[in-house]
Structure formats: structure tokens, C-alpha cells
Amino acid sequence: MRARNERLVLSLVRRHQALAKSEIARMTGLSAQTVSVIMRLLEKDGLLLRGEPVRGKVGQPSVPMRLNPDGAFFFGLKVGRRSTELVLTDFVGNVRQRERRTYDYPTPNATLDFSRESLGKVMSSMSPESKSRIAGLGIAMPFYLWDWAKTLQVPQEKMDPWRASDLKADLALSCNMPVFLQNDATAACGAELVFGPADGPRDFLYFYVGFFIGGGVVLNGSIFSGRGNAGALGPLPVPDDAGGVKPLIDVASLYVLERAITTAGATSHSLWESTEHWDVPKAQLENWLNKTASGIAYAIVSSCSLIDFECVKIDGWMPPDIKAHLVELVENKLSEVNLTGLERPLVLAGAVGPDARSLGAASLPLSERYLSEA
Structure with a gap:
């Protein structure tokens, strides 16, 4: 129940940019004491930041709370027909780092190599504190890639290796974090929903x-x-x-x-x-x-x-x-x-714009761990 309530609070703060405890209590129906405890814990965990008190009303001034951009980090991998891209995003959806490669068509081995190399490169530049706050890797890619060889004007045998490929499983073995997978267009839609x-x-x-x-x-x-x-x-x-x-x-x-x-x-x-x-x-x-x-x-x-x-x-x-x-x-x-x-x-x-598929990939671990259908 505590985890559910924390996700609910984080979802509301994300949607409204900043909220005071009294506003969250009113929106959720939770008691003021329960909300106070939850927000205190989220602030202690580094997920929320305290804003300036808002004065001029009867009683104690309200203190709006907002998401801490450094509270959590997420990797998003976009696999496209002409390019692959890895982004590192923060808790509010800012792209902190980006690695990109273009090609004539994607292959499983090249995609896996790019992903491993890029993950290693980005993580090597992060502080130990930031690395400890990585919540996962999301992958946004077209399903049934092998069906599009003709449209890509690529010999069918070049795309057939995707039939036996499991990029999610291969990356899960390579990196010490949860890995999620979604169709690329659906992931882009998710980015609009989360970051729009x-x-x-x-x-x-x-x-x-x-x-x-x-x-x-x-x-x-x-x-x-x-x-x-x-x-x-x-x-x-x-x-x-x-x-x-x-x-x-x-x-x-x-x-x-x-x-x-x-x-x-x-x-x-x-x-x-x-x-x-x-x-x-x-x-x-x-x-x-x-x-x-x-x-x-x-x-x-x-x-x-x-x-x-x-x-x-x-x-x-x-x-x-x-x-x-x-x-x-x-x-x-x-x-x-x-x-x-x-x-x-x-x-x-x-x-969201052109980054929608990459940000949508990054939103997969964010949604899984920190958001609720509020």
C-alpha cells in the first residue's frame, strides 16, 4: 500500500509540476498525516525537492514539492530502420546524454554491439551516486523486423536473423538493470503521455x-x-x-x-x-x-x-x-x-518531437517503477 501511495503521489506531482501536501491530500483522499509521511520519505530518498513557501493565506504557508531531476535515471534505446539511438534521461525527461548510429538497415549483432558499447560509455561518465539511481533500460523497436526486407530494399537473408534474435534478453544478460520492450510507435505514444x-x-x-x-x-x-x-x-x-x-x-x-x-x-x-x-x-x-x-x-x-x-x-x-x-x-x-x-x-x-521513440523507451522503466494510473 505504501508503494502504491508513493507512486500515486509522484504521478500527481509529475502531472501538475509542483504540489503542496494539502493539494495532494485533497486529490487523493488520503489523510494529511499520511501524505506528510509519504512526501517526507520521498524527499529523503531524493525523489522530491522542496520549493519556496507560498504565503498570503490563512494558516501555515504551503510548501510546493516538485520532482528532483537527479532523483532517478533511465536509459532508452530506439532501434529504427535507419538509425539506432541510446539516450540517458533524468527524472523529468531531460536527455542528459545521447549516442547515435545511422545505417542502411539494422542487424541484431550490430545493434547489440552498439547498445553495449554505448551503455558502457555513458555509464563510465556518470558519478557513483548517479549510477546507483539508474532504474532500468527501455527498448523501443519495430516488431517483426524481418517482414520489412522488401520495403527496406534489403535482401531477405539480411533481415532473417531478427527472427531468432531476442534483444531484450541479450541486453538483460549484459547490464545489471531491469530491461523492458515496447513497439516503437506505441513507445512514442507513451512519451507523449508521460512527458507531454x-x-x-x-x-x-x-x-x-x-x-x-x-x-x-x-x-x-x-x-x-x-x-x-x-x-x-x-x-x-x-x-x-x-x-x-x-x-x-x-x-x-x-x-x-x-x-x-x-x-x-x-x-x-x-x-x-x-x-x-x-x-x-x-x-x-x-x-x-x-x-x-x-x-x-x-x-x-x-x-x-x-x-x-x-x-x-x-x-x-x-x-x-x-x-x-x-x-x-x-x-x-x-x-x-x-x-x-x-x-x-x-x-x-x-x-515531444523527434525524440518521442527514445524518450518513450526511457519512460518504460520510469512508468514501471514510479508512476501510477492516477
Whole structure:
């Protein structure tokens, strides 16, 4: 019961940035004495920091408490189709250190070697106190990687080793910490839930535009994963240019843009090197944005026919200005779709940005140990 109450308190403080004991007691229904004991212990453990007293009210001044960024640390490993990244985050989601490697396609051995080397490098730079506060490693990666050899334009035998690979188990043997695994798009959705706006919607549909588009479903403040694959938005059928239908993944994914750029005789390297700026042909980019927006709009309508989402969030591996333009285009495309019988959802840009998959991976051990579905 004590552990549950501590997680509840930490979740509320995270959501509201800072809270006084009296506010937590009111929100939880716990007695003032119980809350006082819990917060004193959390402060002693280095998880909470005491703020300046707030005066001007009747009685004793209230003292807001906030999360201590140095209270706990988490590793997040993102395994993508074009790059692998390891981040170290603190208790409030700041990225403290980062290691990244790009490639033409991922292999189990190279991914494992990169992960071990990067973990060793980052941990060697941490103080003994900080290392003692590492709570775990989360992995965000596409499931069934071997199924995508054709789309990656890689010989099938190069991807088949993933069938027998167990990256989670291999890393668990290598590092002395708990290891967690989640689909990369679902993990990105988790980052939006944990590190996004505290006053955000409790129910929303989430799209993450990466090499392949994917997403997640959030209901009542929690990710709904069903039997493990709910919210896999890529297979949703959407109209194509020829009067037929295609899976959303073949319309709104970055690999479609990459292929259009290379077909035009230009280079697409900047797509994967940085999200500060893309040096890509404007014609191919605008064409892809329009088709992506149309595909996402139709996917939104299909999804809202099943669950009346109050909000849709769109994020991805892209510069902020391009993401803002995509959100605007999706809004415009929704205006052209028949929404009879449906409530039109609010469409917003995701708050986390390109780091969503890495931060989502790091949020796995954070959520497991310190958060509650408050």
C-alpha cells in the first residue's frame, strides 16, 4: 500500500509540476498525516525537492514539492530502420546524454554491439551516486523486423536473423538493470503521455511519422494496447491516387518520401541525419505532405467511427516547421471528408518531437517503477 501511495503521489506531482501536501491530500483522499509521511520519505530518498513557501493565506504557508531531476535515471534505446539511438534521461525527461548510429538497415549483432558499447560509455561518465539511481533500460523497436526486407530494399537473408534474435534478453544478460520492450510507435505514444502537457486530453489518437508511420491509442489517461498491437495505424486502408486503396503505411511513411527523392535523382541523407533542417527537393516534399495529410485524415475518420476521440496528436521524425505544416494540412483535409454522424476531433502537434521513440523507451522503466494510473 505504501508503494502504491508513493507512486500515486509522484504521478500527481509529475502531472501538475509542483504540489503542496494539502493539494495532494485533497486529490487523493488520503489523510494529511499520511501524505506528510509519504512526501517526507520521498524527499529523503531524493525523489522530491522542496520549493519556496507560498504565503498570503490563512494558516501555515504551503510548501510546493516538485520532482528532483537527479532523483532517478533511465536509459532508452530506439532501434529504427535507419538509425539506432541510446539516450540517458533524468527524472523529468531531460536527455542528459545521447549516442547515435545511422545505417542502411539494422542487424541484431550490430545493434547489440552498439547498445553495449554505448551503455558502457555513458555509464563510465556518470558519478557513483548517479549510477546507483539508474532504474532500468527501455527498448523501443519495430516488431517483426524481418517482414520489412522488401520495403527496406534489403535482401531477405539480411533481415532473417531478427527472427531468432531476442534483444531484450541479450541486453538483460549484459547490464545489471531491469530491461523492458515496447513497439516503437506505441513507445512514442507513451512519451507523449508521460512527458507531454499536464493538462492534455485523457483520450486521444496518436500518429508518429517515422520511416514507417505508426501510432497508439490513449483511453482515460492510459495506453490501450489490447493484446499488444492495438493502435498499429499503419495497416489502415486509405484512398490512393488511382481510385483504389492502400495501407496508410504505404502513403504516409518517410520511406515514401525517401524513395520519391532518390527517384528524382536527389539525395535523401538529410532525412535521417537531423531534424533541425531537411535539405530535400521542395516538389517531392510538398507532394508527400499533401498525400500524407490526406491519408491521415481518412485514418482519423475511420478511427473516430469506432471511438469518438476528442483529440488527435501528430508527431514524427521531422523539423518543427514541417510538422506544423502537416498538422495544418490534416486539418484542411478533414474539412473535405464527410464527417456526418461523427464529432470532429481537435488536431494538435505532438509535444515531444523527434525524440518521442527514445524518450518513450526511457519512460518504460520510469512508468514501471514510479508512476501510477492516477
